Amino acid sequence: MEPPHPTATGNLPNVQMVFLTARPALFAETLAHVRHGLPFIEEVVAICPERTRDAVAAIDDPALVVLTDEAITDAGDAGSVAGLDHTSRNYRLRTTMLEHDAIASQFVMADDDNRPLRVLGPDIFVDDRGRYRNYWFYELSRWRRTLTPMDQGLTNAMLVLQRHGIREPLAYASHMPQIMDRDLFREVAATVADAGATYPLDEWSIYFNLARHLHPDRFAPPERFVTLAWPQFPNEWQHQVAPAAYEFENHYPELYESGALFDGLPTELRPERADADNLEKQRRWHELDIAVRNLEIPDSVTNPWTTGRPHRKLFFRGTKAMRKVVEYATLDDRAAIAGLAGRIRALEDRLDGLEPPIDRPDNS
Numbered sequence: 001m002e003p004p005h006p007t008a009t010g011n012l013p014n015v016q017m018v019f020l021t022a023r024p025a026l027f028a029e030t031l032a033h034v035r036h037g038l039p040f041i042e043e044v045v046a047i048c049p050e051r052t053r054d055a056v057a058a059i060d061d062p063a064l065v066v067l068t069d070e071a072i073t074d075a076g077d078a079g080s081v082a083g084l085d086h087t088s089r090n091y092r093l094r095t096t097m098l099e100h101d102a103i104a105s106q107f108v109m110a111d112d113d114n115r116p117l118r119v120l121g122p123d124i125f126v127d128d129r130g131r132y133r134n135y136w137f138y139e140l141s142r143w144r145r146t147l148t149p150m151d152q153g154l155t156n157a158m159l160v161l162q163r164h165g166i167r168e169p170l171a172y173a174s175h176m177p178q179i180m181d182r183d184l185f186r187e188v189a190a191t192v193a194d195a196g197a198t199y200p201l202d203e204w205s206i207y208f209n210l211a212r213h214l215h216p217d218r219f220a221p222p223e224r225f226v227t228l229a230w231p232q233f234p235n236e237w238q239h240q241v242a243p244a245a246y247e248f249e250n251h252y253p254e255l256y257e258s259g260a261l262f263d264g265l266p267t268e269l270r271p272e273r274a275d276a277d278n279l280e281k282q283r284r285w286h287e288l289d290i291a292v293r294n295l296e297i298p299d300s301v302t303n304p305w306t307t308g309r310p311h312r313k314l315f316f317r318g319t320k321a322m323r324k325v326v327e328y329a330t331l332d333d334r335a336a337i338a339g340l341a342g343r344i345r346a347l348e349d350r351l352d353g354l355e356p357p358i359d360r361p362d363n364s
Contacts, residue, residue: 015040015041015042015043015106015107015108015122016041016042016043016044016045016103016104016106016107016108017034017038017041017043017044017045017107017108017109017110017177018044018045018047018097018103018107018108018109018110019044019045019046019047019110019111019112020047020048020090020093020094020111020112021046021047021048021052021056021111021112022048022049022052022112023052023112024048024052024055024056024058024059025055026112026113026251026253027046027056027059027112028059029267029268029269030112030113030114030115030251031044031059031061031064032268032269033115033116033269034115034116035061036116036119036269036271036274037115037116037117037118037119037120037274038108038116038120038177039119040121040122041108042063043063043065043104044061044063044064044065045064045065045066045067045102045103045107046059046064046065046066046067047067047068047069047072047093047097048066048067048068048069049068049069050068050069050070053066053068065102067097067100067102069081069093071100072093072096072097072100073092073093073096081093085149085200086149086150087149087150087152087153087200087201087202088149088153088200088201090203091153091196091200091201091202091203091206094109094185094203095185095189095196095203098182098185098186098189103182104182105181105182105183106179106180106181106182107179107180107182108125108177108178108179108180109177109178109179109180110176110177110178111175113175113250113251113252114175114176114177114248114249114250114251115248115249115251116247116248116249117228117246117247117248117249117278117281117282118247118274118275118278120247124247125177125178125179126179126220127220129220131217131218131219131220132179132181132218132219132220133179133219133220133223134172134178134208134212134219134220134222134223135172135174135176135178135222135223135224135225135226136170136171136172136174136208136222136223136224136225136241137171137172137173137174137224137225137227137230137239137240137241138170138171138240138241139168139169139170139171139240140154140155140157140158140161140169140170140171140205141158141168141169142240143155143158143171144237149200150173150202152199152200153173153200153201153202154171154173154202154205156195156199156200156201156202157169157171157201157202157205157206157209158205160192160195160199160201160206161205161206161209161210164191164192164210164213165213166209166210166213169205169209170205170208170209170222171202171204171205172202172204172205172207172208172209173202173204173205174204174225174226174227174230175225175227175229175230175248175250176225176226176227176230176247176248176250177248178204178208180207181211181218184207184211184214184215184218185207185211187211187214188206188207188210188211188214189206191210191214192206192210208222223244224241224242224243224244225241225243225244226243226244226245226246226247226248227243227246227247227248227249227250228243228246228248228249228250228281228282228285229249229250229251229252229255229285230243230250232250232252232255233261233288233292233303233304234285234286234288234289234292234293235289235292235293236304246282249278249281251267253267257302259300259301259302260301260302261284261285261288261301261302261303262281262284265277265280265281288301288303292305295347297347305347306347
């Protein structure tokens, strides 16, 4: 057996955090949240398209290193990421960045909308035995099957991992930062190189499942994810497992717009009010979660089910989701079925007042 790797929480030297971003203003806000909530992070590496380099480099942070997509792909001899779908682009950048000298031997990998909800220590990423903690949100075999690049990436990851002897792989695209080992990531990327060059793959699920399979003693047991706003709205799709806690926010700027769930709360960090602001987000999220589960969806909060705009197709998808909520929420509460069914009928009656459907281009 391999001995535990010497990455105990007190022995994480010069903790580095690596972001992909193409949104300089949003990333600047996120970086302020990171500096407040993850004070043990020292160096931050931002990987961005050339067109945003100057704006990202202008962010006031003395320990910020800015690399372009082109610098990363040149270092890995991987070719351009221009024209790739979102999932393929992220996989290409995150596997080729491992060859760049700027990337540390252990680093925290994140998206530019991953924000801590309270002050955390390095034990969020490594346990007291020096093992890497890892956070999943779904069993890949049970994840929904749609044709978005993200869903294709998860499905392809499942199929690739099963071919490597992992019968029940987990989905690790938990929309939160996670710690990575550069050498293990290199080994994993080399193991699935042909598939990675051919299909969209979810890098989080490929890495954690295969690295744990190859080096089980380096990892703590899998844990439930700790993310608020994944999905964007409560019960937009049904959780397989509930978050164990809320340690990070999957930040959606539109949730802070007028009439939205977090209307009135700031997107930028207010250090003196950070705890109160973040607690209020969690309270509102749970309040809407309860309302959705009971099909008492408020018109006062913008939502994908009943908001009276030209989004009728979205409402129909929401109605299907709500029927799943009813099935899930009343398995052991048969007495509630009649009341919930009546609320479904009332919600469908409200559809008559909505505008006719308007086909919109897919901008994803």
